[in-house]
């Protein structure tokens with residue numbers, strides 16, 4: 001049975017998207033609907049199950065364990081836009097996830113209650129775990145068989161998205177949460193992916209505003225030795241020390257724990273390698289900036305770790321001039337690691 005007041009229920013639950021941007025779900029749905037009514041166009045629905053950032057694997061957890069709830073949320077989205085007006089439903093995921101989960105998804109999709117979804121459903125697979133193709137506008141390009149590059153915004157996908165149609169792009173966990181909301185089972189929880197130097201890595205439910213320390217403790221993952229964390233995504237998240245754990249996780253809900261004694265060269269090199277590999281090459285600050293940062297690091301890692309001179313200029317330039325969030329996000333781990341970990345370590349040693 002589909003609820004007729006799904007938008008009110010989502011609004012009342014204060015549900016926010018789980019892909020990382022934290023945008024209110026009701027506002028996004030309403031804006032797509034408004035645009036469709038204004039333009040008289042059909043609507044496209046995209047399920048973003050790209051999950052391209054290391055350390056984030058909560059969507060895989062939903063696919064493994066909660067497909068009925070996910071499909072319930074999706075059925076409500078289709079009904080909300082009026083099924084006759086839904087041009088297509090596009091499930092975007094990696095070939096790895098497809099290999100593992102598509103048989104289960106198709107079995108669920110073929111059930112009678114999902115008949116309105118079946119003829120509209122399309123699978124779109126990306127090879128490996130390309131990070132940029134998970135960005136909502138780059139993802140639309142990939143589905144249109146164009147380059148995996150972000151689009152200039154505005155117009156936003158809700159106004160002019162896939163094939164020029166008003167398009168709803170939501171993360172897979174978001175549809176799952178909608179399923180919980182409409183069935184009265186939503187407990188203001190989200191999933192957290194926990195990795196690194198912990199006893200019990202995995203995906204765990206927890207209150208959406210729970211603090212990092214509570215999540216680590218309640219999952220028996222709080223380390224006994226000194227450590228620090230990166231939260232929200234292993235490559236784009238914020239690095240925090242042990243005194244900064246009384247805050248929510250944010251982003252895509254991941255926590256990676258590093259042992260305090262880890263070599264800073266290893267930590268920073270991992271980020272730089274990732275961004276050099278993942279830059280789409282569309283804009284100069286990111287294409288050249290990430291490459292040059294890696295060059296400077298290779299030339300003199302100790303000098304790099306002072307975060308001064310050309311290194312500082314390049315990082316600041318990425319923040320203000322990158323075309324999309326990928327390039328603009330590298331400064332977050334670098335700057336927070338320098339400020340919250342290295343600076344304190346150096347002041348103790350001096």
Ligand code: SF4
Nearest residue numbers: 280282283286324327
């Ligand atoms: S910031 Fe990087 S990923 Fe984004 S458009 Fe520019 S080159 Fe591409």
